[in-house]
Structures are given as C-alpha cells and as structure tokens.
Amino acid sequence: MSRRSLDTAQAASLSPGNRAFWGAAALFILAVWLATRLVTNDYVFFAGYVVLQYILLSTAWNILGGYAGYVNFGTAAFFALGAYVSVALNKLWGPSLPVLILAGGLVSGGIGLAMGYLTLKLRGVFFSIATLALAIVMQAVITNWEYVGGASGAYVLRPRQGPLGGSYVEYLFFVMLVMACGAVALARSIERSAIGYGLAAIRDDELAAEASGVPTLKLKLLATVLSGGLMGMAGAPLPFYVTYLDPASGFNLAYAVNAIAMPLIGGTGSWIGPVIGAVLLTAVQETAMVTISSAANLLIVGLLLVAFVSLAPNGILGLVRDLRARGRR
Amino acid sequence: MDPFLELLLNAVVAGVLLGGFYAAVALGIAIGFGMLDIPNLAHPAFVVVGAFATWQLNSNFGLDPVLAGVLAAPAFFLLGLGLYRLYYLCFERRGENALQGLAFFFGILFVTEVVLVLTAGADYRSVSAPYIGPGWRLGAIDLPLRMLVPFGVSLAMILVLDRFLSGTFTGRAILAVSQDQLALRLMGVSPTRIKLLAFGLATGTAAVAGALLIIIQPVEPSIGREFIGRAFAVVVLGGMGSFAGMLLAAIMLGVTESVVSTLYDPSWAPAIALGFLLPTLAVRAGGLLGRRL
Numbered sequence A: 001m002s003r004r005s006l007d008t009a010q011a012a013s014l015s016p017g018n019r020a021f022w023g024a025a026a027l028f029i030l031a032v033w034l035a036t037r038l039v040t041n042d043y044v045f046f047a048g049y050v051v052l053q054y055i056l057l058s059t060a061w062n063i064l065g066g067y068a069g070y071v072n073f074g075t076a077a078f079f080a081l082g083a084y085v086s087v088a089l090n091k092l093w094g095p096s097l098p099v100l101i102l103a104g105g106l107v108s109g110g111i112g113l114a115m116g117y118l119t120l121k122l123r124g125v126f127f128s129i130a131t132l133a134l135a136i137v138m139q140a141v142i143t144n145w146e147y148v149g150g151a152s153g154a155y156v157l158r159p160r161q162g163p164l165g166g167s168y169v170e171y172l173f174f175v176m177l178v179m180a181c182g183a184v185a186l187a188r189s190i191e192r193s194a195i196g197y198g199l200a201a202i203r204d205d206e207l208a209a210e211a212s213g214v215p216t217l218k219l220k221l222l223a224t225v226l227s228g229g230l231m232g233m234a235g236a237p238l239p240f241y242v243t244y245l246d247p248a249s250g251f252n253l254a255y256a257v258n259a260i261a262m263p264l265i266g267g268t269g270s271w272i273g274p275v276i277g278a279v280l281l282t283a284v285q286e287t288a289m290v291t292i293s294s295a296a297n298l299l300i301v302g303l304l305l306v307a308f309v310s311l312a313p314n315g316i317l318g319l320v321r322d323l324r325a326r327g328r329r
Numbered sequence B: 001m002d003p004f005l006e007l008l009l010n011a012v013v014a015g016v017l018l019g020g021f022y023a024a025v026a027l028g029i030a031i032g033f034g035m036l037d038i039p040n041l042a043h044p045a046f047v048v049v050g051a052f053a054t055w056q057l058n059s060n061f062g063l064d065p066v067l068a069g070v071l072a073a074p075a076f077f078l079l080g081l082g083l084y085r086l087y088y089l090c091f092e093r094r095g096e097n098a099l100q101g102l103a104f105f106f107g108i109l110f111v112t113e114v115v116l117v118l119t120a121g122a123d124y125r126s127v128s129a130p131y132i133g134p135g136w137r138l139g140a141i142d143l144p145l146r147m148l149v150p151f152g153v154s155l156a157m158i159l160v161l162d163r164f165l166s167g168t169f170t171g172r173a174i175l176a177v178s179q180d181q182l183a184l185r186l187m188g189v190s191p192t193r194i195k196l197l198a199f200g201l202a203t204g205t206a207a208v209a210g211a212l213l214i215i216i217q218p219v220e221p222s223i224g225r226e227f228i229g230r231a232f233a234v235v236v237l238g239g240m241g242s243f244a245g246m247l248l249a250a251i252m253l254g255v256t257e258s259v260v261s262t263l264y265d266p267s268w269a270p271a272i273a274l275g276f277l278l279p280t281l282a283v284r285a286g287g288l289l290g291r292r293l
Helices: A002-014 A016-037 A043-068 A075-092 A097-119 A124-143 A168-191 A194-204 A206-211 A216-235 A238-242 A253-266 A272-291 A294-311 A315-328 B003-035 B043-061 B065-092 B099-120 B145-167 B169-179 B181-186 B191-216 B221-238 B243-263 B266-283
Strands: B135-138 B141-144
Touching: A016 A168, A043 A075, A043 A168, A043 A194, A043 A216, A043 A238, A043 A253, A043 A272, A075 A097, A075 A124, A075 A216, A075 A238, A075 A253, A097 A124, A097 A168, A097 A216, A097 B266, A124 B099, A124 B221, A124 B266, A168 A194, A168 A216, A168 A238, A194 A206, A194 A216, A206 A216, A253 A272, A253 A294, A253 A315, A253 B099, A272 A294, A272 A315, A294 B065, A294 B099, B003 B043, B003 B141, B003 B145, B003 B169, B003 B191, B003 B221, B003 B243, B043 B065, B043 B099, B043 B191, B043 B221, B065 B099, B065 B191, B099 B221, B135 B145, B141 B145, B145 B169, B145 B191, B145 B243, B169 B181, B169 B191, B181 B191, B221 B243, B221 B266, B243 B266
Parallel strands: none
Antiparallel strands: B135 B141
C-alpha cells in the first residue's frame, strides 16, 4: 500500500489542482492583506481573529479526529496550555510572538505525545475519555500555578504597535491568518500523502490496517502530536488578544465543543470541511450573541452538533455530494 | 490521639463515604459503558438534572431528597429509553458508533447543561432534610449524616441492581449482552430490547445519584463535568462493568482525594482521577477486577 500511495502522493504534488491550491492560498493572504489596508476599524481584526482561530482549531482537531477517527475532547486543554506557556514565557523574558507560538506548539505537542503513548494502544473511546479528563487536570494544574496568576488570572500587556506597522491587533490577526492557512495546507498535504491513506485505513478498520502493515501506533502518535501542537500554537497569541486570561475562560468547554462541532458539521473527510464549519458556526454564534444571548448561542452549537451527527454524519460536504449524485441520476 | 493521625483517620473515613457516592454516579456508566459499550458521556449531566429535579420536589413539596430521587427515577428510565432508541437508530444500526456516537453524547452533555442554565439559572441550589447538618461521633472520628446517608443509599442501590442482574432472567440477559450478543440472539432474545431496558435502568440510577449529590453539596448546572473523569476512571479501574471492582475503585479514589484535599489543597482533587485513569489504561486496561480488554 505504501509504495502505491507514495507514487500517488508524488503525482498529486505536481498536479495542476495542487498548484491552483497554493496559488489560491497565496492570493487569499495577499487579498486579505490588501483589504485590511483599507480598514481603519479594529473591530474587523478582532472578529476576523476569532474566525481564523476557529479555522485553525477545527483543522487541527480534524487531523486526528477526521482522518484517523480518534475523538479528542481536550481541545481546550491543548489550547489553554499554549496560552499559558505564552503567559509564563512572556513574564520570564518576553520573547517575540513567533517564539511564543513555537514554544506553545512544542509543549502542547509534547503533552499530546505523552497522552497518546499512554492511551492510543487501546480502543479510541479510552483515548477520548482520557482527553476529557486531561482538560480537567490541566485546569487544576494551572489554577494552582501562582506564577501565571493561579485562579485569579493573569494580565498581559498588549503592545500598542505591531512590528509590521499598524496596531498590535492587526499583527495578531495576520499571524493567525498565516497559521490558519499553514494548518489548512498541512492538513491538505497530509490528506493526500501516505500518512493520510494510513490514517484513513486506521479509521475504517484498524485491525485490517495493522494486519496489512500500516504502522498504526506511529501514525496515530504523529497525528496526535501535530493536532495537539497546532492547538497549542492557536492558543499562544490568546493572552495578547484578550489581555486578561484566567483558567475558567482559557479552559472553557466551548472551545472543545466548537472544535468538534465545526469539522463534523462541515464534513470530516476533507480539509475544506473544517473551514466551512468554522466560518459557518462562528458566523451563527456571532449573530446569536448579538441578537439573542450567549447561553442561547451555546445551545445552538450543541443542537447543531447533535442534529448533524445523527442525521448527516458526513456533514455539509456529504449533503452536497448526495445532492450532486441525485442530480446526476 | 496524635492530632495528625486523627486528621488522617478522619480524611480516610470521609474518603470512604465520598467513594460510596462516586460509586452511585459511576453505576450508570458501569452498566451503560461497561456492559453495553455505549459511551454515555452525558450521564454525569443527567445526575445533575436529577439533583435539580430533587431540588424542585424538595423545595416545592417538602419531599425528602432521597424519596424525591427515587420518585424521579421512572421518568429518567423513560428518558433513557428514548435516548437509546435515538442512539440505536442513528448510530448502532448503521454501525457507526465510534466517532459519531461519542460526538453525539458530547453534544447531549452540552445541550443538557445549557438547558439547565436557561431553565433553572446558573446559581447553586441546595435541599433541606433532617439529616443534613447533624452527625455521629465515634471516638475521634466524625460521621456526618450528610455523607453517611448517601453512602448507605448508594450501597443499597448497587446491591439491588446486583441482585437483579444475577437473580432474574432479564438481568442475566443484560449480563449476556455484555459478553456475547450473537449467542443471546441464538437463544431467541433480542439484544436490542435488552440493551434498551438496561440503558433505561442506567439512566434511572442518575436520578437517585443526583439526589445524593445535592444532599452532599450545593449543585449548579455545570458541576457534572467534574464527575465525568471520576466516573469513567472508576469504571475503567474497576474493570468495566464489575460492580465489586467499581465500588473498590470508587472508594480508592474517594480516599485518595480526601487525603490529598486534607493534607495539601482541595483544588488538586479533580486532577487525581486522571492519575488513576492513565496508569490503568497504560498498564492494566482490564482494571482491578475485570476481564482483560
């Protein structure tokens, strides 16, 4: 399997579709950058940051959850860990944002490796339960860690100016834009590589995959580290975005629910699914927050998640595919 | 007696009582997850719903909390039947119960919490009963009735269900479902109907466990999360569906949490469940008194 899929993967990397993707990604970043030159209101960056953060989180979740079929309930733990690594390092010697992001990614990826090593040899449901418990433990650890503010939280000074000119919020927005695009590109290339085929084989029938020589544990660990690392990177800029971070908001269950709901609603099979889900759900929540209430907006996400997994297990992508198939007949 | 020893002894006794209550929460998961292989993450949220139902019955009609929990149990049984039907139609029948099923129960957990906040408010609620407050004293050991009553009720509930499972035809059929569904089918029993009944029972225990929870401490809607890790850790460590193992694991967890809370800091207590769960999964996934996975 590995030889053939490697050939396919190499063929795919040279295909016109691939060049189109990279071209589109570069154009997208450029277009957004140009568009922001015209914007003077910081609200656009604040709102855009949240959308991009959720694209990053749901894409990260999907690398393990969608491709390998292992459900991670601990998104909030990996995400908040990245944020708190950032708080701690910033207090220690204040390195620049890219360094903080790298550190957050490394720590969260490392936790993913340790968790995965202990629980990934078993059925997926045990990994899921362990990630749920991990979020609670991490929150207890941070709550007891006085250096980063403990239970009462930490204040972080947001510089006024970004290093590229413009406000710091604008800079945060761009960093998140680049990370989100990078994560989507990574997910896309994994999907079309030997790794992606191996993960799909694990998802469909792990025993059969193991029997046909797929290195299942190695691949699952790799996916867990990448997924956890990206979540940590997504969290690292958070302290500068919110300027005040406490354990209850960093470890908010809403992050975990959104990170699961977005890919499942968009469609877990492809890199575009989490992107669709993230954009759609963030828009729905922003609207509900303004028009109804914040509790109702959580209710909407929960109900959408339950409805989609029960009625449309392949998400919006699956619905579109079914419609097309029906149209052709 | 040496004051430190006295403190430690009291912490251990309090932990045993707390463990008895944890077993009541874990009971529904031992049946649902341990025996039927249905990962109902929302069970602790149902326990909180049970606590709020008890609060309503207690504050409006002055019912005894334990009695209120027992009275609410049939309604929870019906709720469990409905939920299993939905789970069966959407996931088990299609054979997609791994990823989607987990996400389904996670969504149910979240929806349950939010609905509770919207209907009952985010405040802490508590109940009143003659046994909340006073306590017994055995030498240097305090035995608050607030902990002793839930401990006793929990043991009674586990005992009754254990008798039911090992002593009746239906109960044995439930045990059989957990071992070999095909064999059960060959005996002319429908595994789905048996699972439906068993899941209803599992959900029914949440009402009683909720009553015990609100006797022990004031309750707010999102408190159920703290019990997810604990309850699953207890079930896995106990050996997936073994009631004796579950009780032993629950008491071990209760004692460890109580001693750590007393000697160090109560805020570390929720973290201990993972300290139980991870080594169990890594070293002996079959649990203390269970079959190997």
